[in-house]
Amino acid sequence: MTDPKPLIAIIPGDPSGIGPELIAKLLNDDGVRQNANILLIGDEHVWRQGADQTGLPIDLPQINEDDIDGQQNLSWLPMQTIAPEDVHVAEVTVSGGASSLRCLDKALDLATAGKVDGILFGPFNKAALTSAGMNAEDEHRYMARYIGFKGYHSEINVLDDLMTTRVTSHIGLRDVAERITADAVENAIRLAEDTLRRAGKKRPHVAVAALNPHAGDNGKFGREEIDILQPVIAAAQARQKNVSGPWPSDTVFLKAQRGEVDAVVTMYHDQGQIAIKLMGFDRGVTVAGGLPIPVATPAHGTAFDIAGQNKANVGATRQAFNLLVRMARNHRAPRASA
Numbered sequence: 001m002t003d004p005k006p007l008i009a010i011i012p013g014d015p016s017g018i019g020p021e022l023i024a025k026l027l028n029d030d031g032v033r034q035n036a037n038i039l040l041i042g043d044e045h046v047w048r049q050g051a052d053q054t055g056l057p058i059d060l061p062q063i064n065e066d067d068i069d070g071q072q073n074l075s076w077l078p079m080q081t082i083a084p085e086d087v088h089v090a091e092v093t094v095s096g097g098a099s100s101l102r103c104l105d106k107a108l109d110l111a112t113a114g115k116v117d118g119i120l121f122g123p124f125n126k127a128a129l130t131s132a133g134m135n136a137e138d139e140h141r142y143m144a145r146y147i148g149f150k151g152y153h154s155e156i157n158v159l160d161d162l163m164t165t166r167v168t169s170h171i172g173l174r175d176v177a178e179r180i181t182a183d184a185v186e187n188a189i190r191l192a193e194d195t196l197r198r199a200g201k202k203r204p205h206v207a208v209a210a211l212n213p214h215a216g217d218n219g220k221f222g223r224e225e226i227d228i229l230q231p232v233i234a235a236a237q238a239r240q241k242n243v244s245g246p247w248p249s250d251t252v253f254l255k256a257q258r259g260e261v262d263a264v265v266t267m268y269h270d271q272g273q274i275a276i277k278l279m280g281f282d283r284g285v286t287v288a289g290g291l292p293i294p295v296a297t298p299a300h301g302t303a304f305d306i307a308g309q310n311k312a313n314v315g316a317t318r319q320a321f322n323l324l325v326r327m328a329r330n331h332r333a334p335r336a337s338a
Contacts, residue, residue: 006117006328011103017302018312019122020050025314089308097132118294118328153290164272192263204262208245294327
């Protein structure tokens with residue numbers, strides 16, 4: 001007999017934010033424990049904090065790292081990353097960032113060793129991570145560097161069955177046009193295709209958004225569509241890829257909303273983020289696209305304005321968990337049951 005359920009490592013994110021609350025709500029949500037085996041990683045008092053904030057129970061059956069293989073149901077790997085008196089709810093702190101990084105490092109270690117099949121993390125605070133020494137543009141680049149991954153990777157945003165990838169990401173708008181290259185567009189298309197296939201979509205339809213208004217209007221408003229995007233799309237179609245565009249960015253998400261495409265390749269950060277968050281802020285998910293390990297998190301932040309008040313909506317965290325389970329199932333063979 002084999003256990004078809006993947007083993008998902010869960011870390012709380014920044015202890016000062018809504019992460020502990022969200023995970024407490026997730027673990028008490030119907031069907032979660034039926035769909036995956038779960039390994040909680042982190043400080044006992046941080047997990048208890050989430051339980052106290054929500055009034056929901058959290059079981060913490062302790063396990064040793066050597067016993068993780070074959071683990072089923074719910075277990076907890078203890079860590080001591082932050083003292084209780086150093087947790088300041090709704091505040092950016094160095095200690096909160098350091099705790100986040102230490103839990104993330106442990107989860108990555110277990111994933112690269114093949115002990116867990118995927119990682120779900122509560123929201124991080126980038127300022128706290130940076131103050132604690134992250135020394136990377138964001139947590140996605142930090143994760144790639146930590147595990148020594150040299151291939152192409154980028155943040156992917158997901159809303160229900162729709163994914164978006166980016167040709168450029170965390171750069172100023174004045175620098176976007178010069179970064180729109182054939183290689184960059186091809187990478188973003190391939191990342192969307194590969195991630196959708198990992199999530200179980202056999203032949204995904206990837207739509208490419210234009211950079212300029214009205215898709216350049218035949219060169220009136222810029223030539224990126226003519227010189228770069230159209231040739232890349234035509235080459236993909238010649239390889240029998242289900243790729244279309246370039247579509248004006250003010251209409252492509254209407255097609256996506258109607259379910260006509262599975263992914264949209266955007267040219268810059270806010271081109272996709274504004275649309276995704278307007279369509280479903282409480283359901284948005286971020287995936288560490290391209291990494292050899294399935295990693296997902298809710299797309300919203302630490303929400304310090306409501307932290308500790310039991311107001312956080314668990315919808316995006318549940319969506320992240322569900323997507324991660326699908327990706328983990330396709331990522332590796334099921335574990336042998338004990």
